[in-house]
Amino acid sequence: MNIVIIGTGNAATVLAKKFVAAGHHIIQVFGRDLHAASKLAYEFDTESTNYWSVIRKDADVYIIAVSDDAITEVARHLQLPGRVVAHTAGSVSKDVLKAISSHYGVFYPLQSLRKEMSTLPEIPVFIDASDEKAKDVLNRLAVSISPEKIMLANDQDRRKLHIAAVVVSNFVNHLFALAEDYCKKEGLDFQQLLPLIEETVMRLKTVSPKHAQTGPAIRNDQPTIDQHLQLLQSHPQLKKIYELMTNSIQSSAGSSNN
Amino acid sequence: MNIVIIGTGNAATVLAKKFVAAGHHIIQVFGRDLHAASKLAYEFDTESTNYWSVIRKDADVYIIAVSDDAITEVARHLQLPGRVVAHTAGSVSKDVLKAISSHYGVFYPLQSLRKEMSTLPEIPVFIDASDEKAKDVLNRLAVSISPEKIMLANDQDRRKLHIAAVVVSNFVNHLFALAEDYCKKEGLDFQQLLPLIEETVMRLKTVSPKHAQTGPAIRNDQPTIDQHLQLLQSHPQLKKIYELMTNSIQSSAGSSNN
Numbered sequence: 001m002n003i004v005i006i007g008t009g010n011a012a013t014v015l016a017k018k019f020v021a022a023g024h025h026i027i028q029v030f031g032r033d034l035h036a037a038s039k040l041a042y043e044f045d046t047e048s049t050n051y052w053s054v055i056r057k058d059a060d061v062y063i064i065a066v067s068d069d070a071i072t073e074v075a076r077h078l079q080l081p082g083r084v085v086a087h088t089a090g091s092v093s094k095d096v097l098k099a100i101s102s103h104y105g106v107f108y109p110l111q112s113l114r115k116e117m118s119t120l121p122e123i124p125v126f127i128d129a130s131d132e133k134a135k136d137v138l139n140r141l142a143v144s145i146s147p148e149k150i151m152l153a154n155d156q157d158r159r160k161l162h163i164a165a166v167v168v169s170n171f172v173n174h175l176f177a178l179a180e181d182y183c184k185k186e187g188l189d190f191q192q193l194l195p196l197i198e199e200t201v202m203r204l205k206t207v208s209p210k211h212a213q214t215g216p217a218i219r220n221d222q223p224t225i226d227q228h229l230q231l232l233q234s235h236p237q238l239k240k241i242y243e244l245m246t247n248s249i250q251s252s253a254g255s256s257n258n
Numbered sequence: 259m260n261i262v263i264i265g266t267g268n269a270a271t272v273l274a275k276k277f278v279a280a281g282h283h284i285i286q287v288f289g290r291d292l293h294a295a296s297k298l299a300y301e302f303d304t305e306s307t308n309y310w311s312v313i314r315k316d317a318d319v320y321i322i323a324v325s326d327d328a329i330t331e332v333a334r335h336l337q338l339p340g341r342v343v344a345h346t347a348g349s350v351s352k353d354v355l356k357a358i359s360s361h362y363g364v365f366y367p368l369q370s371l372r373k374e375m376s377t378l379p380e381i382p383v384f385i386d387a388s389d390e391k392a393k394d395v396l397n398r399l400a401v402s403i404s405p406e407k408i409m410l411a412n413d414q415d416r417r418k419l420h421i422a423a424v425v426v427s428n429f430v431n432h433l434f435a436l437a438e439d440y441c442k443k444e445g446l447d448f449q450q451l452l453p454l455i456e457e458t459v460m461r462l463k464t465v466s467p468k469h470a471q472t473g474p475a476i477r478n479d480q481p482t483i484d485q486h487l488q489l490l491q492s493h494p495q496l497k498k499i500y501e502l503m504t505n506s507i508q509s510s511a512g513s514s515n516n
């Protein structure tokens with residue numbers, strides 16, 4: 001397929017790489033920041049622009065990969081009757097694209113994408129579409145870059161997936177950041193925790209996390225919990241998280257025993 | 259080395275497997291539960307007992323891998339003058355073993371160990387010892403099963419490592435469990451989040467989690483946060499965690515900007 005990429009950030013860059021790796025052609029990159037747009041276009045041996053008026057009209061699909069609040073602005077400038085156009089946001093309704101074309105939808109990558117990635121990650125894609133034509137094109141594009149079955153997710157489903165993603169990625173990363181900070185302050189080597197972290201994640205493939213819960217909280221090991229809270233006196237932010245997570249683990253265990 | 263394993267649980271089982279894989283000999287397994295002890299002994303083609311009086315006196319090292327509160331009980335029953343003995347607990351002082359022998363210490367595996375593991379995980383080992391003899395034996399044992407440099411960690415360091423381990427493993431697993439529960443209730447497939455989770459962890463090898471933080475909280479994207487909290491009305495436990503983690507992420511960002 002011939003694809004126009006609108007945006008030059010993390011999602012735009014990684015998706016464009018995935019598309020090219022799957023044999024598609026990026027025929028143009030649009031970016032408000034022309035420098036970023038031409039840099040990305042150079043990578044794909046294609047053209048770039050920061051003028052709405054010169055956006056090509058002959059692509060099979062237009063992927064709007066910009067920040068949530070910029071999508072509406074993009075929609076105000078684009079008129080692509082007959083073309084298929086999609087944004088990539090979890091928490092934005094597909095209907096913000098209504099005025100651009102009658103064939104619109106969403107191409108939502110459930111993955112954390114960063115320009116700097118040296119290897120392209122596996123990306124489960126969820127699509128939504130206004131009509132059969134958009135659905136067909138977005139589905140074929142998704143199938144070409146994602147090894148798994150492509151799933152449909154309407155605005156509401158996508159918002160819920162986004163919540164789950166925030167929990168397992170943003171919140172988990174914050175726990176890593178707090179632990180790293182704690183290790184640094186206490187003269188411990190955070191890197192020594194990596195095998196444990198990898199094991200915790202590996203286990204998800206075979207055991208439900210509900211049944212893999214271990215540690216002082218689930219054991220109701222109050223002496224250890226007290227000792228830990230004592231040692232966390234000088235780390236108030238982590239202490240607060242420790243208390244809340246311990247309570248939450250214990251209340252989950254309590255409710256599943258009932 | 260010739261090793262006596264005291265205990266039949268997760269740590270006892272996995273450490274024994276690691277020892278055998280490294281060429282050591284398990285010459286006896288002690289377990290209060292004789293059935294469990296003989297089952298484990300059978301696996302290593304060795305003998306088992308549940309009598310303190312028949313514990314062999316000729317091993318190079320005795321590994322006490324029992325629950326934290328059972329260690330003191332074990333120590334009351336064991337007399338092994340001249341022998342090297344160690345427990346495996348993060349939060350228990352090495353000195354509870356003082357009465358057993360003058361060569362005592364700790365052999366602390368910083369890993370989540372489960373009997374059911376089909377492949378043995380990488381295990382960073384931290385040791386502590388009462389004297390040079392115990393240090394030498396425990397160090398050689400640790401080097402034989404752990405690819406990395408062996409680190410010394412006294413009682414206080416080990417407690418702190420345990421806290422960090424609780425954060426990155428038990429708390430992280432609890433976030434996975436909450437997300438899985440949420441997905442189940444909302445008709446979403448938790449397994450679709452695995453590539454995202456793997457990417458979040460993979461990234462730790464190259465980027466500090468502090469610099470890898472993404473999501474609505476760090477972006478101060480209040481409309482998305484409000485939308486998420488609205489959708490979490492019917493999930494009060496997850497909503498509470500969402501609020502606390504969001505505040506914590508924002509307060510970390512605030513303090514590092516100062």
